[in-house]
Amino acid sequence: MSQYRVLPGPEHFLPPAAASMGIFLPNPGEAHINGVIVSEEKAYEEAARQFLMAKVPTIFPGPLVLWAWNEKAAKKATAIRHLYNTLKECVQPGQMAMLIPMPDYRPKYPKINPEVEINPNHPNLTIWHNKIDCCMFVGVHCHQANLSLKIIRGGTSCYTIAMCAQAGHEDAMLSFRDASVEKIMKLADTVKRLKGTVQPRQTSAKSGSSN
Amino acid sequence: MSKERIKISEDLYDIMPSDYQDLVKSATYGKEDRGWKDIGSSKELIEQHSLCAGCPESMAFRYILASLPNPEDTVMVGSTGCTSLVFPMVAVHNIHSLFGNQNAIASGLKRALSVRFPGRVKDVVVLAGDGATVDIGLDMTLQAWFRQEKFTTICFDNELYANTGGQESGLMQKGFVAKMAPVGKLFDKVRLPEIARESGCHYVVNCTVSKPSLVEKVIRNAVHIAREIGPTYLQLYTPCILEIGKNSMEGLQEMRDSEKPAERFAYKEYVSEPAKQLLAELAAKDKERKAAAKQLAGQA
Ligand SMILES: Cc1ncc(C[n+]2csc(CCOP(=O)(O)OP(=O)(O)O)c2C)c(N)n1
Numbered sequence: 450m451s452q453y454r455v456l457p458g459p460e461h462f463l464p465p466a467a468a469s470m471g472i473f474l475p476n477p478g479e480a481h482i483n484g485v486i487v488s489e490e491k492a493y494e495e496a497a498r499q500f501l502m503a504k505v506p507t508i509f510p511g512p513l514v515l516w517a518w519n520e521k522a523a524k525k526a527t528a529i530r531h532l533y534n535t536l537k538e539c540v541q542p543g544q545m546a547m548l549i550p551m552p553d554y555r556p557k558y559p560k561i562n563p564e565v566e567i568n569p570n571h572p573n574l575t576i577w578h579n580k581i582d583c584c585m586f587v588g589v590h591c592h593q594a595n596l597s598l599k600i601i602r603g604g605t606s607c608y609t610i611a612m613c614a615q616a617g618h619e620d621a622m623l624s625f626r627d628a629s630v631e632k633i634m635k636l637a638d639t640v641k642r643l644k645g646t647v648q649p650r651q652t653s654a655k656s657g658s659s660n
Numbered sequence: 661m662s663k664e665r666i667k668i669s670e671d672l673y674d675i676m677p678s679d680y681q682d683l684v685k686s687a688t689y690g691k692e693d694r695g696w697k698d699i700g701s702s703k704e705l706i707e708q709h710s711l712c713a714g715c716p717e718s719m720a721f722r723y724i725l726a727s728l729p730n731p732e733d734t735v736m737v738g739s740t741g742c743t744s745l746v747f748p749m750v751a752v753h754n755i756h757s758l759f760g761n762q763n764a765i766a767s768g769l770k771r772a773l774s775v776r777f778p779g780r781v782k783d784v785v786v787l788a789g790d791g792a793t794v795d796i797g798l799d800m801t802l803q804a805w806f807r808q809e810k811f812t813t814i815c816f817d818n819e820l821y822a823n824t825g826g827q828e829s830g831l832m833q834k835g836f837v838a839k840m841a842p843v844g845k846l847f848d849k850v851r852l853p854e855i856a857r858e859s860g861c862h863y864v865v866n867c868t869v870s871k872p873s874l875v876e877k878v879i880r881n882a883v884h885i886a887r888e889i890g891p892t893y894l895q896l897y898t899p900c901i902l903e904i905g906k907n908s909m910e911g912l913q914e915m916r917d918s919e920k921p922a923e924r925f926a927y928k929e930y931v932s933e934p935a936k937q938l939l940a941e942l943a944a945k946d947k948e949r950k951a952a953a954k955q956l957a958g959q960a
Pocket residue numbers: 740741742743758759788789790791792793816818820821822823824829
């Protein structure tokens with residue numbers, strides 16, 4: 450088994466793809482944390498804990514859920530909104546939950562507005578600007594999510610979670626697979642259940658700034 | 661039409677940046693007779709651009725994007741150059757190809773789209789600079805025409821390599837001296853419109869982008885003919901004001917000067933026989949549609 454662990458960065462300018470370091474994806478019913486395969490139950494607990502510990506826990510919904518291209522997408526959007534509302538209710542003063550969209554993947558040039566959106570080609574701008582220290586990708590196509598997760602691991606210390614509708618992401622620090630409305634709702638329930646049991650981080654030393 | 665597919669999920673609507681909300685609310689996706697007159701009263705399919713202030717390429721982009729007959733089912737293929745700075749801000753699917761490869765990419769794309777979406781109209785439009793079209797990509801440009809690939813090729817002819825600081829291009833005029841071509845061009849401007857005709861293009865136009873109504877007409881014709889018959893080619897003069905030493909507000913006049921009867925961008929058009937027939941059919945249908953609409957309005 451690989452000794453490599455997928456940990457918050459900044460790792461270095463071009464971090465290796467976790468797959469090339471021997472990290473493999475979970476089977477159905479499983480998840481991974483830092484590249485180690487775990488039960489899905491454990492991943493719900495850890496993801497909720499990371500959200501509740503963060504100063505700026507953030508959800509990044511991507512085009513697959515922002516655009517109502519089918520009924521399922523719209524339902525997932527509703528579940529994501531519920532997760533965000535739950536986070537807002539469960540964080541303590543001094544913490545700030547955010548919901549920032551990734552509307553599409555165009556490498557917007559010369560700039561994006563990092564207050565209102567995230568772009569997969571330079572996601573670090575949004576992370577740095579908002580001092581995001583824990584984020585969850587949902588509804589982002591695999592190749593763009595991989596690119597983005599690697600850039601975040603390379604240049605920031607943000608903890609990354611992937612709520613992936615396919616087979617999961619090695620390049621996230623924690624990844625679910627086969628994301629569904631039920632799974633997003635279950636994560637919201639776990640956040641609610643753990644409310645008050647997790648202490649938020651005191652310092653912003655590892656708050657997502659580059660180094 | 662397919663505008664129905666372009667909807668934002670209700671529960672996440674409020675977090676979408678306003679440019680996307682505006683696109684959904686008031687862009688002219690799906691509008692049958694969309695055109696340059698929608699500019700100012702609807703959301704344009706270009707958000708902003710990072711071209712030089714007053715660059716005629718930006719005017720050309722605005723008119724073309726307003727005139728594409730089917731933007732929600734169009735894929736544009738670009739290439740490296742000043743045009744590629746604009747595509748990230750364009751709300752039409754687009755692919756950036758390796759410099760010069762645009763017509764090869766578009767050939768594969770058009771074929772793949774017709775296999776993937778049989779029975780649905782999918783337009784492919786290449787938009788690239790003269791360096792990409794005529795020099796480094798000439799092989800790909802011509803081979804696509806020889807093969808009768810059904811897409812439109814648009815060349816933004818600014819008569820040099822603008823994005824890399826002003827090198828000589830095949831479409832540069834004879835004798836022209838540019839910042840990075842100090843000797844002066846030794847041979848004539850390549851006659852690509854004539855070559856396009858001889859290579860099998862069914863519709864070829866050489867003009868400037870000084871008149872939005874004209875750009876609208878040639879874009880619609882080129883896309884419709886490419887859809888039904890075969891390759892089409894538009895060579896549009898979009899002078900690089902930076903390289904020819906003009907001010908921001910002088911681009912329009914430069915185009916007007918260059919389209920006078922004896923000048924190199926005097927309007928030139930070639931339409932093949934099958935394309936003429938198609939245009940006549942489309943015009944008749946359009947007339948019928950307008951008459952029916954008028955009658956309906958009269959009854960109301
Ligand atoms: C394969 C390749 N060769 C060369 C270049 C360098 N290059 C970038 S833009 C450009 C010139 C573009 O000229 P043109 O197509 O006329 O577009 P313009 O910038 O004038 O609009 C060149 C040579 C490149 N990016 N890729």
